[in-house]
Amino acid sequence: MGGRQTVCRWTLLLFSFVHVALQYEPTTVELPRFFSIDYENDQFLLNGSPFRYVSGSLHYFRVPRAYWRDRLRKLRAAGLNAVSTYVEWSQHEPSPGRFEFSGELDLQYFIRLAQEEDLLVLLRPGPYICAERDMGGLPPWLLTVKPDIYLRTNDTTYMEYVERYLNYVLTSVQVYLYGNGGPIIMVQIENEYGSYQACDSSYMTQLRDIVKSKVGDAAVLYSTDGAGLSFLRCGKIEGVYATVDFGADTNVDTAFLAQRIYEPHGPLVNSEFYTGWLTHWGEPFQSVGTETIVNTLDEILARNASVNFFMFHGGTNFGFLAGANFGDNYQPQLTSYDYDAPITEAGDPTSKYFAIREVIGRYLPLLNNTAPIPAPKGSYNTIILNPIASLLDQSIRQALGKEPLRSKFPLTFEDLGQHYGFVLYETTLARSVPDPALFNIPGLGDRAVVLLDDVPKGILSRSEKITSMPLSLSEGTKIQVLVENQGRINYGSLINDFKGLLSNATLGGDVLEDWIITGFPLHEISSLGVNSTYNYTFSCPAFFRGTFELPESYSEPLDTFLDPRGWGKGVAFINGFNIGRYWPILGPQVTLYVPGCHLKPYPALNELVLLELEKANSPHYTVSFVPEPILDERPPAYAAASHTSHFLVPPQLNQGPQTSVTILAV
Ligand SMILES: *[C@@H]1O[C@H](CO)[C@@H](O)[C@H](O)[C@H]1NC(C)=O
Ligand SMILES: *[C@@H]1O[C@H](CO)[C@@H](O)[C@H](O)[C@H]1NC(C)=O
Ligand SMILES: *[C@@H]1O[C@H](CO)[C@@H](O)[C@H](O)[C@H]1NC(C)=O
Ligand SMILES: *[C@@H]1O[C@H](CO)[C@@H](O)[C@H](O)[C@H]1NC(C)=O
């Protein structure tokens, strides 16, 4: 397919490809701009001509802004004519009424770049997006304004905030709708709503009306659901075009038949054609073979369908924003969102990329440009880190902790108004107890290092369903529980996923009282003074720092990968930027992607800071920067990793073998 209009646009592009940094002029259009559905001929119309999109998902919030153009250009060079992105409410409205749309969150700039790179845009503004992100992209503060809020329904409190957010986003992108001169041809309502148990049609129609009031006829409204009648039943709403999503192992005819039951006429659309899959910590890296993808893609395109690859470029869950699933247990997702997609996490085309490009070329004109090649990566060798101090140290509390709160019973992260990072709960035992006594936290979100008088004793873990442990302690012992939010559930009925101590903690069956609670949001760590006094008598959890220069021979910093093998579990910051969680003893992700844009060229000093929770790479505290990612390793420790935890031994005791603490499952 591909109408005359479209081909014409491509031809023009050949001549303008070298100076694509065109000024954005949304009003300079010669032809009537109109994107619509032709129900008679089962197709889309772009300015009146038959059209289909071959689109790729790329979430701007998972890619450094400095690389947006490069990645978009690589989508276009694969033959794609559109890009699809979610909009993540939680980042754009970090607290009620405070909107952020600049810098790394500059959605308008991303849309302008897409247009400059000759891509149309499919916008998926939520409010819920799933996307394997914390709470499916919903802001965790919704749990604060109304703890029993019924998310994704017509709950009036929820809808009040949804309406304000949607109005804000849609107003800010209005000029970029296709009919208004921009590239946005499609706007999605909610996300796979038919998979959610609420099945609240009044919610979906309210969303439709809010979106319609801003979009009008300037773009097509659509919904996306699993390719089954049970999903479409609650996902389809009047006046919104229903599409389906399915992967390479699905029978294409059966899948589109499901769409046809709800949309007897109109274009066939697979809104999420899976090029790979998400991976949880502790499971093998999920991948999908290229051959099945290209065969199924060929079948989809042969039916004149439109398609969106999910993902075409996955990127990275920088910071604390990876989500989690809940199957039989709680399963947090990796920092990497490589997804086994055609373009790797680091932005390089793969053999899958070229195989897909070849199939697309049978149906749509390919640009006559040189295909992209993988970018060189930096091998910045090994650096030695210095211990700074325990997270429990006064200097760290002062630098990075919030003002401690006293509370008779534990408070959640949400009670504290702190949505990510860590919270430290401390209480001093005011009575004597049997030895040992069982320490129990039935409601734990999600993982806790338990210490007595600053000495680590073990780990409790929601994933492992280990929420109690025996402790040997006496009157006057300080009990400390450092809790990590490992990511809120992003899918299903458990998305009201509170963090911290969600229940009382008991010791020998008695409720512990009188807590001192200190939050460590770690939004940024600049107050971690460069000159903090080193204190070599501490143990993990602790901060480590090292500085390094890039080689003089690199004129500009190349991307690289942090290899933290030898360390346990923690968070890494490069020049203050949180590149995410590492957990090499569990895997399968071992290395963390370090975008070159966050590194400083020679001779400037770069800084790496680790917050290591469990096991420092003693005695030398080294990490290295390597040119290849390792995302699919199942380390030997895998089988035992979830039950055994190692702790940093103070350096002066380090001559002997490393001690380990075994956690007893109860
Ligand atoms: C909210 O949804 C419920 C369930 O669909 C419905 O019974 C109720 O009428 C709706 N309320 C409003 C105000 O739309
Ligand atoms: C696809 O579209 C072309 C051009 O309109 C048409 O000739 C062909 O029959 C269509 N194929 C299918 C499978 O609908
Ligand atoms: C692509 O461009 C090159 C260089 O301008 C030219 O030599 C080649 O023939 C072109 N190929 C096609 C298929 O148009
Ligand atoms: C904690 O224990 C107190 C006293 O038994 C009780 O009132 C309170 O509801 C408990 N809190 C939770 C979250 O269970």
Ligand SMILES: *[C@@H]1O[C@H](CO)[C@@H](O)[C@H](O)[C@H]1NC(C)=O
């Ligand atoms: C750290 O200490 C050095 C030497 O005492 C001093 O020159 C420097 O300004 C200090 N830096 C900071 C950030 O305090």
Ligand SMILES: *[C@@H]1O[C@H](CO)[C@@H](O)[C@H](O)[C@H]1NC(C)=O
């Ligand atoms: C070093 O850490 C230990 C254990 O936390 C503490 O007792 C001691 O006071 C610290 N020393 C300094 C100089 O901060």
